[in-house]
Amino acid sequence: MENEARVAINSAADIVTARQKGRTMATEMGFDGSDLTLIATAISEIARNIVTHAKSGEISFAAMNHGGKHGLSIVARDAGPGIRDVNRAMEYGYSTAKGLGVGLPGAKLLMDEFEIESKVGNGTKVTMKKWLR
Amino acid sequence: MRVPILKQGDCLIASVQSVLSDADLLELRDDLADRVGQFRSRGVIIDVTVLDVIDSFATRTLSACAHMLRLRGAETVIVGIQPDVAFAMVQLGLTLEGVGTALDLEEGLDYLDRFSKQKLKHGK
Numbered sequence: 001m002e003n004e005a006r007v008a009i010n011s012a013a014d015i016v017t018a019r020q021k022g023r024t025m026a027t028e029m030g031f032d033g034s035d036l037t038l039i040a041t042a043i044s045e046i047a048r049n050i051v052t053h054a055k056s057g058e059i060s061f062a063a064m065n066h067g068g069k070h071g072l073s074i075v076a077r078d079a080g081p082g083i084r085d086v087n088r089a090m091e092y093g094y095s096t097a098k099g100l101g102v103g104l105p106g107a108k109l110l111m112d113e114f115e116i117e118s119k120v121g122n123g124t125k126v127t128m129k130k131w132l133r
Numbered sequence: 134m135r136v137p138i139l140k141q142g143d144c145l146i147a148s149v150q151s152v153l154s155d156a157d158l159l160e161l162r163d164d165l166a167d168r169v170g171q172f173r174s175r176g177v178i179i180d181v182t183v184l185d186v187i188d189s190f191a192t193r194t195l196s197a198c199a200h201m202l203r204l205r206g207a208e209t210v211i212v213g214i215q216p217d218v219a220f221a222m223v224q225l226g227l228t229l230e231g232v233g234t235a236l237d238l239e240e241g242l243d244y245l246d247r248f249s250k251q252k253l254k255h256g257k
Contacts, residue, residue, distance in 0.1 A: 012155040019186055020152075037185060037217035038224065044188040045225075048155075092226065102189035106225040 006060045009078075015047040018059045025061050026072050030132055039072065039130055042110040045103040046076040046126050052097050054080020054123065064129070071112075071131040076124075083118040090116065136161045138168055144176040144245055145169065145207075146238070149183055158191060162198040169207045176245035177202050180238055182213030192227040199232040208248050209233060212241035 005025055007018040019040040026039050043059065050057040057078025064071045083089045090108065095101035104126070108114035111128040118124040134157060139146045145168055147161060165177055179195065181187065187195075199209035210233035214222070222228070233248070235241040 016152055016154050023185070034217040034220050037215075037221045040186045041188050041221040041225065044186050044190075048188070048190055100189045100193055100227075102225055102227065106189060109224050109226075110221060 003063045004061065006058055008056070008058050009047050009050045009076075010056045012048070012051050015044055015051065018047045019043040022059075022061055022072070022074060025063070026130070029063055029070060029072060031072070031130070035130065035133075038110040039074075042107040042128060043074060045107040045110075046074075046128070049103050049124075049126075050076060050078045050080070052099070053083075054078035057123075069131060071129050073127065073129050074111075075128075076126040079123040082120040082122050083116075083124055084120055086116055086118050089118075136164070138164060140168075140172050140174070141242075143172075143174055144178060144242070145172065145174045146178045146180065148180045151183060152185065153191070155190060155194075158194045162194055162201065165198060166201055166205060169202055169205045174207050175249060177207050177209040178238065178241040178245065179209065179211045180213045180241070181211060182215070182237070184218065185215070187214065187218050187222055187227075189225060189227060192222065192225075192229060196229055196232050199229075208245060210235050210241045210244045212237055 005021055007021050022043040023036055023040045026036055047059055059076045062073045064073050088094055090105050092105040093101040112131050113129040115127045134151050136147050136149050147165060195211060202209045212235045233244055235244045
């Protein structure tokens, strides 16, 4: 089993690649059923966020083992324009790109842990985790 | 991959065969809008049984597609949303409001049948 993987996001087609990679890794780790779908959907949302706002970036996946607790960590990084108001961007229904405004807050709802760091002009980093139950 | 669209009486059936990229979804929407005119279809079934992810973009596109087709005179029903996918959609707050849904192809055809009868009855 691979413990780490990385998918470059340069176009909308890479969104599918990223979520498939994440799903494969999560399956190998023992996630099943609805968790796999929740993980794949969350990856889809953050990958699309990169394509829409930053054009390119990457998503990396890592298997975590914290004292016997296993989980999947997913990190999305881009060097895009950054988010001026992170709190606003995390509001459900708020979008600067004519979307539904569901992407980032939605991904947070689907995962167990979610963190976002962003600086204007310095890109955005989203870290999200799902623990095996 | 392009989604094949079959004509069945006055209905169109778009049967999604594999995962769809954003571009594929938009192409499906545009193809259906064209075909509804070409075949003078009254109903459209979009079978999404094989989709393992329906995210906010897919939901928005399917919803826009259904509303566009309604403006073109055809009722749309989306069939085959898997239980896990439905769960994820609800978690995301995506409900496909105002869009017809049914369990599978058979129920979808039944839905369109009932819809057209109802329309006749009310003379709309």
